Amino acid sequence: MKNIYTFGRKPAQRNYTVADLIALKGSGKRLTMCNPATQAEFKACVEADIDLLTVWDVHLEMTRQIAPTHFAGTAMNWGQFATNDEILRHAIGCMEAGADMYFTNRSFDVVEMLARERIPVQVHMGLVPSLSHWAGGLRAFGRTADEAMQILRTFKRYEDVGAIACEIECVAEDTLRLLNDRTSIVTISLGSGNAGDVIFLFIADICGEAENPPRHAHAFRNLAPIHRQLHTERVAALKEFQSEVRARAFPYPAQSISMRTGELEKLQQELEKT
Numbered sequence: 001m002k003n004i005y006t007f008g009r010k011p012a013q014r015n016y017t018v019a020d021l022i023a024l025k026g027s028g029k030r031l032t033m034c035n036p037a038t039q040a041e042f043k044a045c046v047e048a049d050i051d052l053l054t055v056w057d058v059h060l061e062m063t064r065q066i067a068p069t070h071f072a073g074t075a076m077n078w079g080q081f082a083t084n085d086e087i088l089r090h091a092i093g094c095m096e097a098g099a100d101m102y103f104t105n106r107s108f109d110v111v112e113m114l115a116r117e118r119i120p121v122q123v124h125m126g127l128v129p130s131l132s133h134w135a136g137g138l139r140a141f142g143r144t145a146d147e148a149m150q151i152l153r154t155f156k157r158y159e160d161v162g163a164i165a166c167e168i169e170c171v172a173e174d175t176l177r178l179l180n181d182r183t184s185i186v187t188i189s190l191g192s193g194n195a196g197d198v199i200f201l202f203i204a205d206i207c208g209e210a211e212n213p214p215r216h217a218h219a220f221r222n223l224a225p226i227h228r229q230l231h232t233e234r235v236a237a238l239k240e241f242q243s244e245v246r247a248r249a250f251p252y253p254a255q256s257i258s259m260r261t262g263e264l265e266k267l268q269q270e271l272e273k274t
Helices: 018-023 039-047 057-066 084-096 108-116 145-161 173-180 224-246 263-273
Strands: 002-005 011-014 031-034 052-056 071-075 101-103 121-126 165-169 186-190 198-200
Touching: 039 057, 052 057, 057 071, 057 084, 084 101, 084 108, 108 121, 108 145, 121 145, 145 173, 173 186
Parallel strands: 031 052, 031 198, 052 071, 071 101, 101 121, 121 165, 165 186, 186 198
Antiparallel strands: 002 011
């Protein structure tokens, strides 16, 4: 663990710092990243010793309650804010709330604006779902030499504006392996094979909870039937509750409170007087 001050100037510890991520390049060490969003998922990530977390801003407080020492990036949606001032204000607020990195897939100018304020910025390349119109739909990237060179040029532009990390989504593994040593940016592989510095996968895909998982996902367990069984049992319990209340049977005596011995008679006498 490393002793740090957070960006909000609070003493804390982290399993990894920004400097540690940057030093990953060329080290041969690989890290894992997941996206918890519930208390159960956060606890599971901590117990499983997942290295890095990526969370939404609304989950930052939960992150620091359950995973206080985990490196955790947070993110904005592409259309969440209209102006650069709004983005900067949000990013600073997230960092002060305990985030360690800030994700955006907006313009190079936005990345540079954030990096100038010493905010560690993560970007997104390859398949960016919200920009898939420009790519002709959802598809893989970097499967041709020309497209791989375009990815390298984009890496260099992101380096120039100060990004430190990049989610590389659905890029050919061969391409990422060749380019990874040619960029200082920490690469976070999602569906881009075994060549990134960090391997990221959604918890729903890891646990087998997704109904239609993407091709690059792998289910290490099968929780979908358990979720269906839980739903069935939950509905059955609610129906029984509804039925017993309508029959005036619930609450049962065991769930009810009685007056102390002799007090009911006293009350009845007092009521008769009035």
